[in-house]
Amino acid sequence: xxxxxxxxxxxxxxxxxxxxxxxxxxxxxxxxxxxxxxxxxxxxxxxxxxxxxxxxxxxxxxxxxxxxxxxxxxxxxxxxxxxxxxxxxxxxxxxxxxxxxxx
Numbered sequence: 662x663x664x665x666x667x668x669x670x671x672x673x674x675x676x677x678x679x680x681x682x683x684x685x686x687x688x689x690x691x692x693x694x695x696x697x698x699x700x701x702x703x704x705x706x707x708x709x710x711x712x713x714x715x716x717x718x719x720x721x722x723x724x725x726x727x728x729x730x731x732x733x734x735x736x737x738x739x740x741x742x743x744x745x746x747x748x749x750x751x752x753x754x755x756x757x758x759x760x761x762x763x764x
Contacts, residue, residue, distance in 0.1 A: 722746020
C-alpha cells in the first residue's frame with residue numbers, strides 16, 4: 662500500500678470520500694516527522710543507509726542543493742542511498758549531454 666517506513670511518523674490513509682462520491686488517497690503526518698533525525702536515511706526514498714564497510718568506506722551518496730534568498734546563499738548536502746545516488750547522477754549526465762547537443 663505505501664512505501665513509507667513503519668517508524669516514519671506518517672500514517673497512510675486509504676481514502677477520503679468527496680462530496681461527488683469519488684475517493685481520494687491521502688497521507689497524514691504527525692509532528693514527530695518534523696523533528697526526526699534524517700542522518701541515517703536516504704533523503705529521496707527514505708531507505709535506511711548502511712554503516713561503513715569493514716575497510717572504512719561508506720556506501721552512501723551525497724547530493725548538493727544550492728539556493729539563494731536575496732544576498733544569502735544556502736547549501737545542503739543530503740545523504741543518498743547508492744541506488745538513488747546512481748539514478749540522480751545518471752540523469753544529470755544525460756541532461757548535460759542533451760544540453761551540449763542542442764547548442
